[in-house]
Amino acid sequence: MNHRNPQSTRPQPAPVPDVGQPASGPLTREELQLAARNHSMPLEALRREVTPPGLHYVLTHFDIPDQDVSSWRLRIGGAVGRAMELGMAALRRDPAITVPVTLECAGNGRSLLEPRPLSQPWVMEAVGTAHWTGVPLAYLLGRAGVLPGAVEVVFTGADAGIQGGVPQRYARSLPIREALRPDVVLAYKMNGADLPPQHGYPLRLVVPGWYGMASVKWLESIHVATAPFTGYQQQVAYRYQSSADDDGTPVSRIRVRSLMVPPGIPDFFTRRRFLRAGPVMLEGRAWSGEGAVTAVEVGIDGTWLPAHLDKPAGGFAWRRWSLPWVADRGEHVLACRATDITGATQPLEQNWNFQGMGNNVVQRVNVTVE
Amino acid sequence: MNHRNPQSTRPQPAPVPDVGQPASGPLTREELQLAARNHSMPLEALRREVTPPGLHYVLTHFDIPDQDVSSWRLRIGGAVGRAMELGMAALRRDPAITVPVTLECAGNGRSLLEPRPLSQPWVMEAVGTAHWTGVPLAYLLGRAGVLPGAVEVVFTGADAGIQGGVPQRYARSLPIREALRPDVVLAYKMNGADLPPQHGYPLRLVVPGWYGMASVKWLESIHVATAPFTGYQQQVAYRYQSSADDDGTPVSRIRVRSLMVPPGIPDFFTRRRFLRAGPVMLEGRAWSGEGAVTAVEVGIDGTWLPAHLDKPAGGFAWRRWSLPWVADRGEHVLACRATDITGATQPLEQNWNFQGMGNNVVQRVNVTVE
Numbered sequence: 093m094n095h096r097n098p099q100s101t102r103p104q105p106a107p108v109p110d111v112g113q114p115a116s117g118p119l120t121r122e123e124l125q126l127a128a129r130n131h132s133m134p135l136e137a138l139r140r141e142v143t144p145p146g147l148h149y150v151l152t153h154f155d156i157p158d159q160d161v162s163s164w165r166l167r168i169g170g171a172v173g174r175a176m177e178l179g180m181a182a183l184r185r186d187p188a189i190t191v192p193v194t195l196e197c198a199g200n201g202r203s204l205l206e207p208r209p210l211s212q213p214w215v216m217e218a219v220g221t222a223h224w225t226g227v228p229l230a231y232l233l234g235r236a237g238v239l240p241g242a243v244e245v246v247f248t249g250a251d252a253g254i255q256g257g258v259p260q261r262y263a264r265s266l267p268i269r270e271a272l273r274p275d276v277v278l279a280y281k282m283n284g285a286d287l288p289p290q291h292g293y294p295l296r297l298v299v300p301g302w303y304g305m306a307s308v309k310w311l312e313s314i315h316v317a318t319a320p321f322t323g324y325q326q327q328v329a330y331r332y333q334s335s336a337d338d339d340g341t342p343v344s345r346i347r348v349r350s351l352m353v354p355p356g357i358p359d360f361f362t363r364r365r366f367l368r369a370g371p372v373m374l375e376g377r378a379w380s381g382e383g384a385v386t387a388v389e390v391g392i393d394g395t396w397l398p399a400h401l402d403k404p405a406g407g408f409a410w411r412r413w414s415l416p417w418v419a420d421r422g423e424h425v426l427a428c429r430a431t432d433i434t435g436a437t438q439p440l441e442q443n444w445n446f447q448g449m450g451n452n453v454v455q456r457v458n459v460t461v462e
Numbered sequence: 463m464n465h466r467n468p469q470s471t472r473p474q475p476a477p478v479p480d481v482g483q484p485a486s487g488p489l490t491r492e493e494l495q496l497a498a499r500n501h502s503m504p505l506e507a508l509r510r511e512v513t514p515p516g517l518h519y520v521l522t523h524f525d526i527p528d529q530d531v532s533s534w535r536l537r538i539g540g541a542v543g544r545a546m547e548l549g550m551a552a553l554r555r556d557p558a559i560t561v562p563v564t565l566e567c568a569g570n571g572r573s574l575l576e577p578r579p580l581s582q583p584w585v586m587e588a589v590g591t592a593h594w595t596g597v598p599l600a601y602l603l604g605r606a607g608v609l610p611g612a613v614e615v616v617f618t619g620a621d622a623g624i625q626g627g628v629p630q631r632y633a634r635s636l637p638i639r640e641a642l643r644p645d646v647v648l649a650y651k652m653n654g655a656d657l658p659p660q661h662g663y664p665l666r667l668v669v670p671g672w673y674g675m676a677s678v679k680w681l682e683s684i685h686v687a688t689a690p691f692t693g694y695q696q697q698v699a700y701r702y703q704s705s706a707d708d709d710g711t712p713v714s715r716i717r718v719r720s721l722m723v724p725p726g727i728p729d730f731f732t733r734r735r736f737l738r739a740g741p742v743m744l745e746g747r748a749w750s751g752e753g754a755v756t757a758v759e760v761g762i763d764g765t766w767l768p769a770h771l772d773k774p775a776g777g778f779a780w781r782r783w784s785l786p787w788v789a790d791r792g793e794h795v796l797a798c799r800a801t802d803i804t805g806a807t808q809p810l811e812q813n814w815n816f817q818g819m820g821n822n823v824v825q826r827v828n829v830t831v832e
Contacts (some may be wrong), residue, residue: 101763124573126732127497128585134499136525137659146501146658147526148517152728155506156517203494211731215498255730288516289507339818360523360625361581362494 114446115205122186123213132217138353138377141405141447148220151212152290153198153262156252157310161294166229170316173237180294183227183280190225191300192409194379198303198330198343201451209448210272214352216455221410224298226366238316244317245271247297247308258324264308265321266299275300300408301345301381305330333446347452348438349431350413354457365402365459369421377410380432388413391427398434419461426457468693471774484577484816493583502587508723508747510774515658521582522660523569523632524623527680534783543607550664551710553597553650560595561645561670562748562779568673568700568713576629579818585722586825591780594668595647600642608686610711615641615684616810617667617678634678635691636669648681670778671715671751675700703816717822718808720783721760724827735829738792748782750802752811758783761797789831796827
């Protein structure tokens with residue numbers, strides 16, 4: 093087995109989506125191990141427009157690589173006029189942009205599904221928004237000179253492992269038209285500081301509007317391809333499938349979603365919320381990778397009310413919403429539901445799929461008002 | 463219910479340790495919710511002497527408070543000659559020290575126990591080492607003037623919630639002799655930067671050598687007490703108990719422990735390790751809150767070999783260990799076991815207790831060499 097370059101654009105063996113059939117049974121040891129490694133964003137961090145490292149969600153398929161920036165190089169090759177190899181000092185001399193981007197894991201909400209696909213068991217907090225600074229990918233592709241016939245760009249990270257029986261380094265592709273968008277960035281800073289190790293140090297891709305799997309971390313190689321990429325993370329993982337036998341469709345842009353800061357104080361174990369009667373500001377954030385969020389409704393015991401929307405920080409950054417509520421004593425169920433400019437709105441019931449992708453079901457919060 | 467000052471030194475109602483009896487059944491929804499909120503340290507981060515925010519473990523009982531440093535004040539009162547109220551600017555003018563400290567959650571390893579106490583279901587990675595900078599607690603207590611009769615110092619954070627049926631702000635005490643140690647610090651910096659929100663911004667206590675529950679985050683009040691503190695986190699939680707009826711003994715210093723960087727590459731779902739035959743450096747870190755780590759042995763298929771120990775960065779910071787291994791093809795079980803200066807060594811079998819505290823059982827790593 094060759095751990096360094098196990099993938100190519102050659103067809104893979106028959107797809108083996110992760111670990112077999114979804115389960116109706118209890119959480120497994122393997123899922124707990126993944127939950128211990130991969131971090132979600134505590135919902136109270138929704139109060140912050142920008143999510144600090146350590147609160148932003150992190151999903152690492154394999155291990156976090158130790159990267160030595162003095163020997164690290166980014167290779168750009170394939171169907172380009174001028175293949176290049178760049179160190180970090182050279183990249184920092186290139187023009188830089190900063191984009192505020194909400195990233196969400198495509199598997200967010202997976203553990204809520206029934207039956208439950210066996211993978212990272214996110215509840216609903218696999219999200220975060222950061223300001224990413226770096227070189228526009230389009231600028232570097234322009235310097236390299238994309239040749240006619242290019243259809244995709246393949247991004248490969250330093251992180252290596254085995255998934256679905258396939259040894260691999262984490263790799264994903266983007267269609268050439270997406271790769272040439274002006275806001276797709278090769279980021280070396282997060283919120284103004286060097287990338288933390290777990291966010292891809294020293295360099296990662298950030299693709300605004302797409303689920304997080306597209307934003308390849310620990311980036312080492314950019315390959316302009318003349319045929320669609322068939323690596324595991326493209327052809328097998330990250331697909332909307334109805335069953336193991338269904339080829340399905342690729343996961344791409346983030347479906348519209350909103351989340352609420354649970355009001356009041358929690359019970360440690362159940363996380364049930366307790367609140368004193370009286371006025372309280374319900375608030376949260378909403379986002380969509382398809383375009384602007386146009387409305388958020390707040391459900392209070394089944395009655396939907398329109399929330400106030402603040403301006404978003406950018407085209408693919410979340411938007412704060414708020415609604416004052418006068419809480420009266422008793423048990424209440426709160427919910428929030430966003431709609432985007434395409435008319436898409438969050439479902440009230442789960443949309444199940446075989447890999448547990450894109451579950452943007454409405455969040456519900458049980459509150460005891462005393 | 464009074465959420466601001468619900469605790470005193472008056473006796474509490476009968477102890478209600480968390481959520482009832484330990485379970486032999488599968489992981490619950492509640493445990494998964496806690497695993498999603500509370501972060502452990504991916505084991506590959508053991509390669510780093512200093513753990514960056516986002517990789518260091520975090521356990522938050524309630525919600526992470528939003529602290530406005532302009533209105534934030536630290537109150538020092540109780541059995542002191544001069545009660546004080548200090549802002550952050552004043553604290554930053556006081557003498558500062560920096561201490562490298564390994565912090566570990568007292569509940570680390572809980573999910574491995576059988577039956578399993580129902581609480582945060584740590585696997586084994588609830589640890590991290592940081593450089594904490596701030597004012598020595600003893601300096602401020604000296605300025606305040608501790609009166610005769612003082613027996614404990616009670617630390618209260620801004621984080622509020624309900625646990626075991628008791629509304630509370632998170633609060634813990636230290637015996638006066640521990641509080642006056644020169645290395646106990648009121649920290650406002652972690653690894654040279656302002657504390658991240660999840661690590662107690664703007665100020666936290668750091669008690670070197672003690673499990674993490676003693677290092678109160680989001681600190682707002684220091685109260686010198688003339689009677690033992692009986693708050694929930696002191697009298698009910700964080701005790702070594704044999705059963706619900708056992709008063710037990712308080713959890714205090716960190717038991718000796720070592721962990722290994724799992725060698726090779728992982729399978730995504732099972733985290734099983736795969737390695738190529740040949741030489742590999744096994745490495746990890748070891749620590750104890752009772753005193754220096756004096757030996758680490760590495761178990762290879764049941765044979766124990768002494769590891770090389772590097773110098774620790776400080777009295778209560780972990781110590782790197784390493785051992786070269788020539789891996790031959792086949793299945794192997796690796797382990798590591800540390801001993802400290804008191805002669806305490808890690809157990810090969812679990813020491814069960816009712817709350818799942820201080821489980822320092824030897825780590826075992828299954829490796830397939832190909």
